[in-house]
Amino acid sequence: xxxxxxxxxxxxxxxxxxxxxxxxxxxxxxxxxxxxxxxxxxxxxxxxxxxxxxxxxxxxxxxxxxxxxxxxxxxxxxxxxxxxxxxxxxxxxxxxxxxxxxxxxxxxxxxxxxxxxxxxxxxxxxxxxxxxxxxxxxxxxxxxxxxxxxxxxxxxxxxxxxxxxxxxxxxxxxxxxxxxxxxxxxxxxxxxxxxxxxxxxxxxxxxxxxxxxxxxxxxxxxxxxxxxxxxxxxxxxxxxxxxxxxxxxxxxxxxxxxxxxxxxxxxxxxxxxxxxxxxxxxxxxxxxxxxxxxxxx
Amino acid sequence: xxxxxxxxxxxxxxxxxxxxxxxxxxxxxxxxxxxxxxxxxxxxxxxxxxxxxxxxxxxxxxxxxxxxxxxxxxxxxxxxxxxxxxxxxxxxxxxxxxxxxxxxxxxxxxxxxxxxxxxxxxxxxxxxxxxxxxxxxxxxxxxxxxxxxxxxxxxxxxxxxxxxxxxxxxxxxxxxxxxxxxxxxxxxxxxxxxxxxxxxxxxxxxxxxxxxxxxxxxxxxxxxxxxxxxxxxxxxxxxxxxxxxxx
Ligand SMILES: Nc1ncnc2c1ncn2[C@@H]1O[C@H](COP(=O)(O)OP(=O)(O)OP(=O)(O)O)[C@@H](O)[C@H]1O
Ligand SMILES: [Mg+2]
Numbered sequence: 001x002x003x004x005x006x007x008x009x010x011x012x013x014x015x016x017x018x019x020x021x022x023x024x025x026x027x028x029x030x031x032x033x034x035x036x037x038x039x040x041x042x043x044x045x046x047x048x049x050x051x052x053x054x055x056x057x058x059x060x061x062x063x064x065x066x067x068x069x070x071x072x073x074x075x076x077x078x079x080x081x082x083x084x085x086x087x088x089x090x091x092x093x094x095x096x097x098x099x100x101x102x103x104x105x106x107x108x109x110x111x112x113x114x115x116x117x118x119x120x121x122x123x124x125x126x127x128x129x130x131x132x133x134x135x136x137x138x139x140x141x142x143x144x145x146x147x148x149x150x151x152x153x154x155x156x157x158x159x160x161x162x163x164x165x166x167x168x169x170x171x172x173x174x175x176x177x178x179x180x181x182x183x184x185x186x187x188x189x190x191x192x193x194x195x196x197x198x199x200x201x202x203x204x205x206x207x208x209x210x211x212x213x214x215x216x217x218x219x220x221x222x223x224x225x226x227x228x229x230x231x232x233x234x235x236x237x238x239x240x241x242x243x244x245x246x247x248x249x250x251x252x253x254x255x256x257x258x259x260x261x262x263x264x265x266x267x268x269x270x271x272x273x274x275x276x277x278x279x280x281x282x283x284x285x286x287x288x289x290x291x292x293x294x295x296x297x
Numbered sequence: 298x299x300x301x302x303x304x305x306x307x308x309x310x311x312x313x314x315x316x317x318x319x320x321x322x323x324x325x326x327x328x329x330x331x332x333x334x335x336x337x338x339x340x341x342x343x344x345x346x347x348x349x350x351x352x353x354x355x356x357x358x359x360x361x362x363x364x365x366x367x368x369x370x371x372x373x374x375x376x377x378x379x380x381x382x383x384x385x386x387x388x389x390x391x392x393x394x395x396x397x398x399x400x401x402x403x404x405x406x407x408x409x410x411x412x413x414x415x416x417x418x419x420x421x422x423x424x425x426x427x428x429x430x431x432x433x434x435x436x437x438x439x440x441x442x443x444x445x446x447x448x449x450x451x452x453x454x455x456x457x458x459x460x461x462x463x464x465x466x467x468x469x470x471x472x473x474x475x476x477x478x479x480x481x482x483x484x485x486x487x488x489x490x491x492x493x494x495x496x497x498x499x500x501x502x503x504x505x506x507x508x509x510x511x512x513x514x515x516x517x518x519x520x521x522x523x524x525x526x527x528x529x530x531x532x533x534x535x536x537x538x539x540x541x542x543x544x
Contacts, residue, residue, distance in 0.1 A: 197386035200347055201400035201452065202376035211399060215390050 075262045082254035082263040089250035090270050096168055096236045096246070097274075101229050103172040108179025113209065115184055129180075136177035141235060144170040149242035167239035175232050182224050186217030223289055226282040233275050247271070298361065300325040300487050301346070301456055306355035308341055308511075315341045317511035319355070323456070323489060328482050330502035330519070331491045334534060337508045339491035343458045346489065347380050360455065376404060379449030383461040385441040387433040387448070393420070394429040397448050405452060412451070419447045423477070439470030443477055450481075457481070459490035463497075475501075495538055499523055507531045 023031065060066060114122075114129040136144070148170040149163045160166075190213045198208040218225075240249035247267045254263035299322040308316040315338045323329050331339045344350040346357060348364065348371040357365045364374045387396050397416040401407040420426050423443050425436075433441055442462055449457060459478065463471045475497055481488065482501055492498050498505050498519060505522040507515045507530075515528045526532050 193382065193384060193386045194388065196344075196349055197380075197382060197388070199349060199372075200375055200378070200380035201448070202372055202404040203400065204372050207403050211403065212388055216388075219390060 071260075073261045073265055075258075075260050078254075078258045078260045078262040079266050082251065082258070083266055085250045085254060086247050086263060086267050086270065089245055089247035090267075090274065092244065092246045093233075093236050093271075094274065096164075096171070096239060097233050100168050100171045100175070100236060101232055103168075104175035104179055104232065105225070105229075107172060107176030108181075109183050109214075111176060111180035112183035112187060113214075115180070116187055116209075133177045133180050136174050137181070139174070141171070141174045141238060142241065144174050145238055145242055163242045164239065164244045167242045167244065171232065171236060171239070175228065175235075178228055179225065182221050182228065183217065186221035187213055189220055190216045220289070223282060223286040226278065226285060230275055230278050230282060233278060234271065237271070299323055299358075300327075300360060301489070302356075302358045303342075303346070304356050306342070306345060306357065307353045308338070308345055308350060309353055315511050316345065316352075319508075319511060319513055321506060321513060321516075323487060325487055326485045327503045328486075328488045328490070328501055330498035330505045331489065331508055332493070332495065332498060332505060332534075333508035338511045339508060340460050342508070343380070343460050343489065343491060346456075347378050347458055348374055349380075372404075376452065377455045378458060379452060379454035379456070380458040381442070381445050381449055381460065381462050383464050385433070385438070385445045385465070387441055387445055389433055392430050392432060393425070393436070393444050396433065396444060397451055400448070400452050415451060416447070419451065420444075423447070437470060438466045439473045442466065442474050446474075446477060446481075450486075455487065457486055457488045459488060459492075461491050461493060463492075463494060493538075495523055495535075507534065509534070 063069075111129045111132060114125050115133075117126055145167055148166040152166055153160050153163070161169075194212055194216070195208055198212040199205075203211065237246060237248040240246045240252070243249075245253070247270060251263035251267040255261055301321075301323040303319060303321045306316050306319040306321075307314070319338075319342065321329070321342075331342065333339055341350060345352050352365055355365070356363055359374065359377065363369065387393075388399070391399065394413060394416055397419070398407075398409065398412040401412040401415070402409050417426065417429060420429050425440060425443065428436055428440060428444075433444070436444065442465075446459075446462070462478070463474050466474065471494075475494075478488070478490070479501055490502075502519050504516060505519045506513055507522060507526075507528070509530050515522055515526055515531045522531065523535065526535060
């Protein structure tokens, strides 16, 4: 923890003398050499990217079936016509994503905390939480969605929520099991000496969890948590299996209308665009976490 | 009457007896230094005193109250005991100031504003005023350890336990922590400290207790235990310390 800070090697460019300091001839030579190396590697990267791109285009457009694929998958007219319906469907995906992500994170955190409780009183709670994570990490999401969307209404209970809500619940319960394990890993990564320090100050178990363990745990597992949220972003499309018209379902309908697969491409592009900011945030958070680890925090 | 009293303490870890029928009294305002070889049970004893470990036999009383009684609430007991660890154990996700005010605000229900003012006064006194809003990893080991001591002190404990608080420090940083502990002794704080620094034990302790094999082998004023020990085992221990150049 208190070892010498890692040398700031590798960070070379952008040398600015603060106090009128002039680098020696040796240092000036090193800076010039590194700059030349940087230019060289950028040129190399550009060249190899270009070559690969050309090869890919040639391979795809030169394929014997390319003409047929182009008209049935990349029809601009169909894309334009199907776009509004798919976009409207996507709005449903977005709302589901937000609600399900928040609910699954809350459920995961709750389950993870329940699994840490010690003492015989909590045995049943602990056992149930453990059983839950075992079962729902094992069952495929599709099956859970079918069971919830078609099984629960079959009970004919009064006040059964809509298929949409049931599909969402299936998603939350499945993802909650994964997220619980991520949270648990985070909680277990907090060193016992932190607990000892907190308890020695007179903090109760709950206060220790709330103020000392969980904040550190969540920070540490933020990257995998966000990663699972990206996965959830894709999987909310599976709710279409139960009937609601989301982006995937809208694309399916448009495909049937036009006898053309372009709507699926439209939906795919929209999903990528939706995921891009989330993925960027995930990468940034991961990078920051890695840097902090380097700094010995 | 002793502020802290241990009688017949036993502690074992999976059949390995670490504390064996250990008895020890600490009067109010007294400073007791625990010395002994590595693995002699100093840390374990301190952790038992703070109820971080449960004793397997014996009774510990604090202010006359049996804190080893299963009906005693450990959280309430710990409010009256401060503890400082070898590896500081500051909370890395909180600023220095938040580390210090956490327990006063959450445990002792002090007004956050007032707790912060008090914490800043402490930091001022230690010359750490400019570190109040820094995170612990920006501080030197000596600074972190002094913050850890302040974090324990702001709860106004009856008893302060210090577990080798200078062992993780570079030699030039040991001084600032030791002088802080000397000041604490001046102010009348009751302390039990485990240490490998015989020179420090001699300076600050009213009584030195030599532990070996989980028992108190010898106990008395520092001049006697460190200067003219009665027990052969104490003499052997001190001879090894001298050979290692630590006395
Ligand atoms: N949680 C634990 N589980 C099992 N054994 C333990 C545990 N804590 C301590 N021990 C054992 O108890 C013995 C005493 O340990 P303790 O840390 O109290 O010694 P110490 O006198 O503080 O040593 P040092 O001077 O190295 O700090 C050691 O043999 C140690 O391995
Ligand atoms: Mg120890």
